[in-house]
Amino acid sequence: MRLTQIVEALLFASDAPLTAADLARADERLDEDTVTAVVEELRSEYDREERAFQIEEVAGGYQLLTRPEFATVLERYRSVPQSARLSAPALEVLAMIAYRQPLGRLEIEEIRGVQSSAVLRTLLDRELIDTVARGEGLGRPLLYGTTTKFLEHFGFRSLEDLPRPDDLPVVLRPPAAGEAPPEIVAPGAPAEPSPL
Amino acid sequence: MRLTQIVEALLFASDAPLTAADLARADERLDEDTVTAVVEELRSEYDREERAFQIEEVAGGYQLLTRPEFATVLERYRSVPQSARLSAPALEVLAMIAYRQPLGRLEIEEIRGVQSSAVLRTLLDRELIDTVARGEGLGRPLLYGTTTKFLEHFGFRSLEDLPRPDDLPVVLRPPAAGEAPPEIVAPGAPAEPSPL
């Protein structure tokens, strides 16, 4: 364990500025002079790697803080509202679930070729999808389906109303007969999300 | 300003996990898929530079946390906040709610064979559970479910991270609805009880 790592861990996890004397208690190799040297080393690492944070001297101690130039980013994050529109990846996954429900994360990732848990999280937060069942197989993966809110939002009375023209991509067509339907664990039909 | 820096600044300036959708708000180049890719890039940077912290997936979002090997150093510092551990009864009740949610007090007491209102109070106070619905029947009892804070407390990405019945010993798996109880694997024919 390197001294820079120890000092970094402490500066990261502490809720108040730490003095050189505080930091020196962490390891017998440290005293106030070496702490100063270690802090300098960390500073130049952060500069070289262009980290978004730096070590500042506050109230006689050291503290990790974001660099001033990122204030605008944080400000933007603060002020830009959660978009009224779904991102392209979110739309794609929603379409897949709408037509192939109940559908598991692994199948979605297989079709899309990228990790998709982040997108699923967005759709779950938006209450457009919910977990409706557990699939077969090891770990009994969670399967997703659309919610009542999904139907309401897009103006469908039921899932039967979803247009299913012939040009619907093969992967979105309903699974072939013979595949066992998964056991439904949530109360109600897939279109009725559990109260969670 | 690189996307890795932007995501790093946000993760660094937050004391709770941020979802990909949250992070994507900070820059128009970001959506859930690109956030996932940027997070992967940051992860490998932190590994390569042997930072004392890493990016973890917690409660459906991303969070910067120190690596476990620094725990002993950090525990010695009063300025490093430590979360309180849960009692055995509290863990027991949480286990039941996590699996069977939404779940009411009476059902919990039936399984445990003991009064549980005090434990439920504690869990509610610590915001690890919340009332999520009302059950059927007399008085429409309150039903409890786990919260995001529950996931954060245990470092779970989602409820899928809970130890699942498949990981548990066979005979302990709760019988699926309509399925025969675990007696079928019992040694000794049920029709022939051994003499006492």
Next chain:
Amino acid sequence: MVDVNTSDVDEGVFVVEVERFTGPLDLLLHLIREQDIDIFDIPIAQITAQFLAAIEGIERYGLDRAGEFLETAALLVRIKAQMVLPVQRAGEGEVWEDPRAELVRRLLEYEHFREVALRLEQAEAQRRLRHARGFVPPPPPRPVVLELEMAWDDVWAAALAVGERARPRPEHHVRLRAVPLEDKIGLIVQALKRIARIEFSRLVQPFGDKLHGVVTLLAGLELAKRRELVMRQRKPFTQLWFYKRKDETEGKDETDDAADANR
């Protein structure tokens, strides 16, 4: 049988002992596990006596939960009474119901959650090794979430695009090779012809594939249902064993010893 060290300690110490348990089921499970008793074949008279001894004086010491322990004690006594009644050999189609069945079900359900609680405790300990940032400037207010403004056309367009990307890559569609249940049943039956019992892990290990594990387990359950074998596990998370089923159940312990001697 193991003495449950109740009679030789004074009652004061004893109540503290009971208090250590979160409830009557916890105490019962403790008695069963401590003495390595098969949960599916609980010697009810023995356990009842030990349970009663364990909660003796519980009222006198004013334990709040006395009622809960006494309720379970009453249940045990009732089951014990039913067990000594002559077993009514039921006519065709009727199944004798073990008076212990409901208790076993409750104990297993409770133990299941005890195991989950244990895993939660481990997860908590793991999580406590990692620290979030200690100092974070005042958190930004959570921004407003705008009403969703997407139209179905957007979803529809996305749906069509899925096809365009997915169609040229059917080779990525990995299909798991089927593992026939009958193969695994055969494997287990063959193994049990040679030896009296076999570990689940030994049956699965040569294949190194999760699907094989699942199917082997299903095969075991199927054979148990056909009464051709018996699955046993002493304690949670220990080795799962498949036992050849003997016609005479009392030969079981000898089978155990023989198998142990073979190892």
